[in-house]
Amino acid sequence: LGIDVEEFGIGFPPKVFSFKRKGIIYSINLIPIGGFVKIKGESGESDDDPKSFANQPAWKKMITISAGVIFNFILAMVLLSVGFHLGLPQILNNPDDIDRAKDHQILIMEVANDSAAQTAGITSGDILLSLNGQSLASSADVFKLVADNGDNDLVVKVVREQTEKEFVLRAKPITADGPPVIGIGLVDTGVVDYNIFESIWQGIVSTILMIGFV
Numbered sequence: 001l002g003i004d005v006e007e008f009g010i011g012f013p014p015k016v017f018s019f020k021r022k023g024i025i026y027s028i029n030l031i032p033i034g035g036f037v038k039i040k041g042e043s044g045e046s047d048d049d050p051k052s053f054a055n056q057p058a059w060k061k062m063i064t065i066s067a068g069v070i071f072n073f074i075l076a077m078v079l080l081s082v083g084f085h086l087g088l089p090q091i092l093n094n095p096d097d098i099d100r101a102k103d104h105q106i107l108i109m110e111v112a113n114d115s116a117a118q119t120a121g122i123t124s125g126d127i128l129l130s131l132n133g134q135s136l137a138s139s140a141d142v143f144k145l146v147a148d149n150g151d152n153d154l155v156v157k158v159v160r161e162q163t164e165k166e167f168v169l170r171a172k173p174i175t176a177d178g179p180p181v182i183g184i185g186l187v188d189t190g191v192v193d194y195n196i197f198e199s200i201w202q203g204i205v206s207t208i209l210m211i212g213f214v
Helices: 058-086 095-100 116-120 139-149 196-213
Strands: 005-021 024-039 102-111 127-131 153-160 163-170 184-191
Touching: 024 058, 058 196, 095 184, 102 116, 116 163, 127 139, 139 153, 139 184
Parallel strands: none
Antiparallel strands: 005 024, 102 127, 102 184, 127 153, 153 163
């Protein structure tokens, strides 16, 4: 676009190492998150130079600014796609993914205040193994077993920091008119073997979801 570049940087300052070639500084920086391109006139200086950002028409400025955002989107998509293809642990929302996943775990993400689970000593981050000695195929099994158990005692086995623990508790309503629950929020996690095309699709979807969270 006819705009001079002053520096290409990997990571963010403070600077660790740099060298200059053909008027451009190439740098390695301490904070290993992303990178940056410093262009001439980006702060409004050198507005009399035809190769300064400050001296460009609005459409060129828009393309220049958008290029960094688009590149970061593409980079995130590529890295996630590679990760999914190699085997990236993830939250499993699709029953088909749960069936084909390796290292499947049911993770306790949240424990409600004043719930039966909190009173018993269950904490977020625990990995759920069984209820009343019954193994669990997915988090959906947990809710069914809790409902079927009614107000009877429930033996909950979890793994915490590589140590198995058992808790005995009894489901109770959290609200006045609610059903008996033990008060935990669950997610299924695991590693799914995706082929190259599935990996690319998962990379695109995950990148879009992350942008939505931001």
